[in-house]
Amino acid sequence: MSEQNEQAGQLYIALISVHGLIRGQNLELGRDADTGGQTLYVLELAQALANHPAVSKVDLFTRQVIDSAVSEEYALPIESVSDQFNIVRIPAGPDQYIAKERLWDYLDAYTDNMMDYLRLQKKMPDIIHSHYADAGYVGYHLANQLAIPLIHTGHSLGRVKRARLLASGLSADEIESVYNMTRRIDAEEETLASAERVITSTHQEIEEQYELYDFYQPEQMRVVPPGTNLNHFMPPKGDELTSDLYFELTQHLKTPDKPIILALSRPDARKNITALIEAYGQSKPLQALANLIIIAGNRDDIDDLEDGARHVFHDLLVAIDRYDLYGKVTLPKHHQRDQVPFIYRIAAASGGVFVNPALTEPFGLTLIEAAASGLPIVATEDGGPRDIIGNCENGILIDPLEPETITDALLKLLGNQNLKQTYIEKGLKGVFTHYAWEAHANSYLDLICPIVKENERLERKITKRRTELYRDRAFVTSLDQNLIGDTASLQSLIQLLRSHRKTTLFIVATGRRLDSALRLLKHYHIPEPDILISSSGTEISYAPKLTTDTSWEKHIDYHWMPHKIRSMLDKYPGLKKQPKSEQNHFKVSYIIDTSMADVEEIKQLLHWEEQSVNVQLSFGKYLDILPIRASKGMALRYVANRWEIPLDRIFVAGGSGSDEDMMRGNALAAVVANRNKEELSQLVDVDRIYFAKKPFEEGILEALEYYDFFDSCTAPEELSREAN
Incomplete structure (x- = not known):
């Protein structure tokens, strides 16, 4: 930082965060969707x-709010937080506090009013740094008018948000009406076209989210991990294992003096906590070495939790x-937020390890907190x-x-004190070097x-916008018969799909369960x-966070009595149940011996018993009983409708009978x-079905x-008919 010190006191930085409620102290975090992580970060x-x-x-420029429903502090034009730091509140639109989705009509006035404020200053900012799409809109207008470099942090992106909203059950029209998604994405594109640098938290954020944008430029992106307030997280002080909280956490353990394997997360299927229990349950040596404590939110009665959390606890129990882990694993029912730092220290004082086995982890704040508390970590190779x-x-x-990789990592750490101590020391040093706010400011x-x-x-x-705002076609393939047979051609196909990622949805439709499908995808890269x-x-799950389409689940849960x-x-x-790993709430699966059992007779039996089901046979031996509204083809049509992609712009590759209705x-x-074998041969004379001469x-x-x-995305025979 020597060059910066030579310029000590010279930089004037303007941060813009338009929405939410921002003040210098006592942030109202969690008051609503607009007053959360971003306001704390800025x-x-x-x-x-x-x-x-x-x-x-x-x-720090934000919006002035004059509203009796909120504190009078948000009406102050300028709040002097310190000699070097002011919060400047710019008026725009109605006086009242309104959600960010309703601000778009007032952002031009905000820009003009902020310009008026800047003109009255002795010096223009050296840098403008916008946060979120609305501030990006303001920032790129001001940066272009004033010839000041623009830095941008997106925090979340419209194209990714739209996928999550579709998964929640909202229609494309509802999303547009409520969230002004077109204006948001347009603002994000223009910001990318104007910004000198875009700051992200992780490399995965760049690869999986920004790459979807027309004005994405890799050279523009920089990973600067967000600073973390580490004041509350520290190594053990010596009183942890005699505390009331320690006895409360370990009261149900047979041998509470063992090291603690600690996991802390929401009860969300994507957090993959069940895999941790399986890894622990399958290893007697690991059980002999340590206890397992899982902090998964608060609950009074599991039956009162929302569906997703209830299913997670069911699977955990x-x-x-x-594996008969009673007395070795505990799932405390309650904890206070301010107890979390002490829980980390208890685990560290016990000689334990922190584990994050999530299927997807965009950043991983708990890993930083755990490391600052003196815990070595075992974590998913995904993302942050x-x-x-x-x-x-x-x-x-x-x-x-792969639960065995969790087992191997834990055994390696718990069985090697020197390695564990090395990781503890490196973690304590590393989080303060890379993730403390002082480190963030230096990197910034x-x-x-x-x-x-x-x-x-x-x-x-040279970049340009596409005509279509969203992707206008989809590539769909099954998995086992299509994507795992020819390694060289697979790489060519992957490169082709990546080169068209901005225009084409990549969809995999498989009979496998989600975890089984993900395992196969990972194995074949x-x-x-x-x-x-x-x-x-x-x-149905959506990238990048494997968001479950809950609307689809409700739709297919019709007269379903598994x-x-x-x-x-x-x-x-002639029927044998498939392994538990291939069953789920909406799929009852068997292996069928067709010499002993007839599929048509089974369908007739189910019909006589008034079961509204869809019966599918694939690969000549796998029999799936599904809800009447569920199949690959119906799921695909549901997705096409939600994403507003015409079926005649969807390519489907299949190789087994279960692919037919797609x-x-x-x-x-x-x-x-x-x-x-001869599955799908009955389609040989059907229009728009091409029988490839080559495999896989x-x-x-x-x-x-x-x-x-x-x-052109058109069958050749249709082009011929049009020409004639």
Whole structure:
């Protein structure tokens, strides 16, 4: 920082965070969706920068709110937080506090009023840093008018948010009406077109989110991990194992003096806590070495929790019972937020390890908190943990889909005191070097100072906006018969899909369960699809956080009585239940011996017993009983409708009987040459179904060329008819 110190006190930084309620102290975090992590981040960023010797002044610009429903402090035009730091509130639109989605009509007035304020200052800012899309809109207008470099942090992105909203059950029209999504995405695109640098928290955020934008430029992106307030997190002091909280946490353990394996997360299926119990339950040596404590939110009665959390606790309790882990695993019912730092210290004082086995982890704040508390970490290789362990070298990355990798990592740490101590020391040093606010301010200034000096401006590539706002076509494939047969052609297909990622949804539809499908995708290095239809069409998940489409679950839960189906078929001659790993709430699965059992007779039996079901046979031996509204084809049509993609712009590749209803109709379909026996042969004369001469991925590439999918997206015979 020597060059910065030579310029001590010279930098004037303007931060913009338009929405929410921001004040210098006592932030009302969690008051609503607009007063959360972003408001805390910008306030702490401003404070950290204002305390740096290279900075003379920081102004944090937000919206003035004059409203009896909120504190009078939000009406103050200027709040002086310190000699170097002011919160400046700019009037725009109504006086009242309103949600960010309703601010778009007032952002031009906000821009003009902020310009008026800046003109009255003795000096213009050296840098403008916008936060979120609305501030990006203001920021790129001001930066272009004033010729001041723009830095931007998105916090969340409209294209990703839209996928989550679709998963929640909202229609495309409702999303547009309520969230002004077109204006938001347009603002994000223009911000990317104007900003000198875009700051993200992780590399995964760049690769999986920003890459979807037309004006995305990799050279523009910089990973600067957010600062973390580490004042509350520290190594053990010596009183942890005699505290009331320690006895409360360990009261149900048979041997409470063992090291603690600690997990702390929401009761969310994506957090993958059940895999941790399975890893622990399958290893007697691990059980002998340590106890397992899982802090998974607060509860009074599991039956009163929302559906997702209730299912998670059900799976946890079943796993504990299956491996008879009573007295070795505990799931405390309650904890206070301010107890969390002490819980980390208890685990550290016990000689324990912190584990995050999540399927997807965008950042991983708990890993930083745990490391600052003196815990080595074992964490998923997805997302933020890769960066954290890469920076701190204080733990082991695991494959969250393979419980044995969790077991191996824990045994390695708990069985090697020297290694564990090395990771503890590196973690304590690393979090303060990379993740404390002072470290963040240093990295931030290293980034912006060359831009202020104009010796490191972005050389922009020629980019342009697409005509369509959203992706206008979809590539759909099953998994086992299509994507795992030809490694060389698979890489060609992956590269082709990546080059068209901005225009084309990548959808995988499989009979496998979600975790099984993810395991296979990971094994073959297939990128996570935008949409994963799993369990034969009963589950729909959206990237990048594997968000479950709860609206689809409600839709298919119609006259569905799996217990009656099992009572009828579990002892049916020629049927054998598939493993638990291939069953779920909406899929009852068997292996069928067709020499002993007839599928049509089974359908008739279910019909006689008034069961509204969909019966599917695939690969000649797998029999799935699904809700009447569920199948791969119906799930695909549901997705197409939600994403407003016409079926005639959807390519479907299949290779087994369970793919048939995806392929019939208006989609552009292809049957690969390696199809299972003669399944799908009945489609040979059906329009829009191309039988590839080549197998697996090579057959898919052949069919994509046949349909000219990434250009005209039309069957050749239809072009011929149009020409005639």
